[in-house]
Amino acid sequence: MELLEAVEACGVVGAGGAGFPTHIKLKAQSEYFLVNAAECEPLIETDKYLCRSQAQRLVDTVGKIAAHLNADKPVIVLKDHYHEEIKAVEEAIKELNSNVTIFKIRTFYPAGDEQSLVEQVTRRSVPERGLPLDVGCVVSNVGTVLSVADALEGKPVDWKYLSVTGDVNEIKMFHVPVGTPVLKILEKVNIRPKDYSVIMGGPMMGKMLSDKKAIEEAVVTKTTGNLLVIPSDHYLVRRSNLPLRTMIRQAASVCIQCRMCTDLCPRYLIGHDVFPNKVMRNVWREENITDNDSYLEIFGSAANCCSCGACEMFSCPMGLSPRRMNEYIKGKLRQRGIDVPKNTSPQARSGVDIHKIPTERLIARLGLSEYDTHKSPNDLIEFEPEECIIPLSQHIGKPASAVVSKGDSVNKGDLVAKAAEGLSANIHCGIDGLVTDVTDTKIVISKRGDNL
Ligand code: SF4
Ligand code: SF4
Structure with a gap:
């Protein structure tokens, strides 16, 4: 092939x-x-x-x-x-x-x-x-x-490698079927805090699971590479729960226009027009700007933000949230139908090599230094859960369509959902079992056919 x-x-x-x-x-x-x-x-x-x-x-x-x-x-x-x-x-x-x-x-x-x-x-x-x-x-x-x-070699993406790091006794590597409930993995790890939250991915761009229900519902997908465990009263959890209106109010009252968010922005450094300080200066009056040309001039640069979070997790000395403001403004630009022109030949700015954010200092700023053990795991834990809940959308683009029905018997590696036309991807199952449920968003496969 x-x-x-x-x-x-x-x-x-x-x-x-x-x-x-x-x-x-x-x-x-x-x-x-x-x-x-x-x-x-x-x-x-x-x-x-x-x-x-x-x-x-x-x-x-x-x-x-x-x-x-x-x-x-x-x-x-x-x-x-x-x-x-x-x-x-x-x-x-x-x-x-x-x-x-x-x-x-x-x-x-x-x-x-x-x-x-x-x-x-x-x-x-x-x-x-x-x-x-x-x-x-x-x-x-x-x-x-x-x-x-x-x-x-003819093998589909039906299992995933992922690490479990953070507030655990020992960092561990796992290899599990796609659709494995996150809780089943966490049961095999010694988690130190009694109340904990989980970030699926890394601390900068990962998805925060801050409450019990979110953790219970989360499953491993084709893009899951890490589970970061942190205490539920950690700064990152508190920060992720900050309401948008509070962030806007803070931008208006606390931003000192030091420009650090812009000067250290990785996209700004490679020559893109990204000016989070400008967005922060004006976001409080955003709803009052009715003229689209003025809106574009003030807020258009938000379209070039990649949501890396460097500005709000490291650069801003006042603990403000330029990334979230850019994301908010991006939505508004779409709503208003404003087409932001693109610079097709940007040139890196002169500070591109000196304005890099050292990872160790970033980890300290995030309050994660105690979990940075520098110990890399070499042992791999492989296991199959009793049940896999396989989302039909694990990729950018259109969700895949289920090609199995409730009651079907499936084997590891079988195609269970076919890619839609255009941008989409096939989905396979990682365990032998019976299909116990199919909805618009997921396929549930149980090894023993429970709940049939
Ligand atoms: S989140 Fe956006 S504005 Fe902030 S540093 Fe990253 S690219 Fe720049
Ligand atoms: S780094 Fe913070 S205080 Fe400085 S301009 Fe940006 S948002 Fe304002």
Whole structure:
């Protein structure tokens, strides 16, 4: 089977981000194929584990994808302090006599942001709201490349690797079927606080599960790479629960217009027009601006914000929320039908290399230093839950459509939902069992057929 066909059939999507269908991303020709092994967010172990444990498969598949893309520059990007991972990948390159190279970047946030990564490796800036392909690059992360390796062996994306980090006795690596309830994983971890919250992903851009119900309902999807456990009275939980109106009020009364949010913004640094300080200065009067041209002039730059959170989690000395304000304004720009012009040839600003946010200082600022143990797990816990709840939308684009019905018997690896036309992806099941429920949003599979 051709690479693209295999990737599409096996339902491969971006493993580390929003789940962009990989067969669509790889329908391209490029100069560079960049593999993000820099683990963008702090306190995530998954990509590092995969680099150490599957270096040969990684390098081999990077070569195959690069050949498919006609990319003569296949590059694996690692942080310079990932000594073990760099060694494993270097040995694999040597062993396979591969043309893949390693690019070491400093430990900063957001090192793994696609556009910052492209700028660091190639010194090219991706156009505003553009794609790496616009400057000759395709970027994938380690998990995605290994899903392609599986697809080339006929295995669909039905299991996921993920780390559990934070306020736990020991950081652990798991390998579980897609659809595994998060609680079943947490039961296998010694969680220290009695009352805890969970961030699915990393502390900067992950999804906060701050109450018991949200944790009970959460399941592992194709894009889950980490569960970060924190006490439920942690600063990050309190911050995520701040109402929008309070944030707007704070912006009006507390912002000192120091510009740190803008000057350290990674998208501003690669040359995009992103001016969160301007948004913060004016957001209190936003509803009173009726003229769309004035609105565009004052708030248009919010459209270029990638929601990385650097401004509100690190840069702002007053603890304000420029990211949330930008997200709010983006919605308003859409509502008003304002089309924000794009700069298609941005140039990185002069401070791009010196204004990087050191990850260790970011971790301290987030109140997470005590969980930054620098101990990487090498053991893997694999288990199957009794029941998997498989969401039909685990990717950007249209949800997949169920092709099974209640009462059907299914086996591990079976297709259970077919991709819709256009941007979508197939979904497979990771356990043998019986389908006990099918709704518009999920398929439930039970090993014993409970509740049938
Ligand atoms: S969240 Fe803040 S730092 Fe990140 S891109 Fe948006 S404005 Fe810039
Ligand atoms: S960093 Fe904070 S205080 Fe400074 S301009 Fe931005 S929002 Fe205002």
